Amino acid sequence: MSDAAPHESPLAPSSTRVEGALPPLMRDKSFWGMNLTQFLGAFNDNLFKQRLLLLATPGAAEPGEDKQWIALAVMATAFLMFSGFAGWLADRTVKRKLIIGSKVAEIVIMALGLFAFIYYDSFGLTGLMLVLFLMSIQSAFFGPPKYGILPEMLHDHDLPKANGVFLMFTFLAIIFGTALVALFGNNPAHAWRVGVLCIVVAVIGTFTSLFVRPTRIANPGAKLRSSDLFVPPEMLRLVLRDRQLLLALVVTSSFWMLGGMVQAGVNALGKTQLGLGDSTSILTAMLGVGIPFGCLLGGRLSQDRINPRVVVTGAVGIVITLVLLSLPGGPKGHLLGFWGSVPVLIILGFCTGMFVVPIQVSLQVLPPPEDKGRMIALMNQSNWVGILLGALLFGVVMSLLEHLQAPRNLVFLSTAAIMLPIALFYRPKELRLGD
Secondary structure, eight states, X not given: OOSSOTTSOOBOOOOOOOOSOOOOGGGOHHHHXXXXXXXXXXXXXXXXXXXXXXXXXOXXXXXXXXXXXXXXXXXXXXXXXXXXXXXXXXXXXXXXHHHHHHHHHHHHHHHHHHHHHHTHHHHHHHHHHHHHHHHHHHHHHHHHXXXXXXXXXXXXXXXXXXXXXXXHHHHHHHHHHHHHGGGGOSOGGGTHHHHHHHHHHHHHHHHHHTTSOOOOOSOTTOOOOGGGGSOOHHHHHHHHHOHHHHHHHHHHHHHHHHHHHHHHHHHIIIIIISOOGGGHHHHHHHHHHHHHHHHHHHHHHHTTEEOHHHHHHHHHHHHHHHHHHHOOOSTTSOSSHHHHHHHHHHHHHHHHHHHHHHHHHHHXXXXXXXXXXXXXXXXXXXXXXXXXXXXHHHHHHHHHHHHHTOOGGGHXXXXXXXXXXXXXXXXXXXXXXXX
């Protein structure tokens, strides 16, 4: 007989694979080691990516095509090619080893990035796109152990708070990584400074990864099959028979489709429409200012459960703020302008943080323990299918707006249209999380 009272939500399956007592979450050096490792990795990714995206974005007085969609497509392609194998490896290997190994690889890739920045006049965006592809491969291998190890090394009831803190640190890294680009100036000849900083950050991140505690191998007998390189049939069956998992995958894919378009849209708004130059990075960083607080509130409101009301509140807020950003008018075709966009972007970030925490917890606790790594890999694949589609859609929408000579901020109307069905119809099942 269930120990839950009739009015209580069902109990989610347990995920922890750690034997013995665990320290309190906020005093757990392993949790903070993983947090700092993720923070530094996300900082590097966004610092490098934002520098590249701004080089790919024409200025207000510069003719030329907006090539941000190509960079987003390059990233998505790398993830789609390698996420399946990375997921199998995460279930077959000690996740701590993969985390440390991927951080060592990051040092090498950032060194190549420095080379591409130094010789930008010779290789141009092509050299940076190649490094971006390698960086995305490294991230594809880092993702499954990074997210898969949290439910294994922590108590189940700590997961909402842990994910709130984890995502808060991730988006703080996005703020700092994105905003810091503005301090390096807009001269491509000085871009090598970004490469130097990225190497230093990668070295520090490798050191912090050593604090992560090892957990038992999830599925030591798993054999590599050709299907593991794409979508393993048993994972497909798992998702198709679990409606909550399927919906969570579809929603998170749509969310990242929207996220890629919004960041590129803010870059286009700031640099091309408002003429802010590389100070556009400050406007882009405003997205990240609200996200940490939204993540914390989402984790607190969720407490020991997956809370659908938190998801709905965040989704509705996202739609409203995107519509506000799309409003035409004013001297440069944008009703809000720079100063009006700042608070709206902060609120958009706040709602985003609230929205994403319960969905992240769902994808961690619903799959069986032996399939966590491959489930996270499938999530990554789904997310990057969304980002790839978003990159293509962004390219089409921007071409249409340029052809019609319409304000570029109208791209946000298309992102609001993507989010509207989720806000209206998506309601994750409320589940209690065990001890």
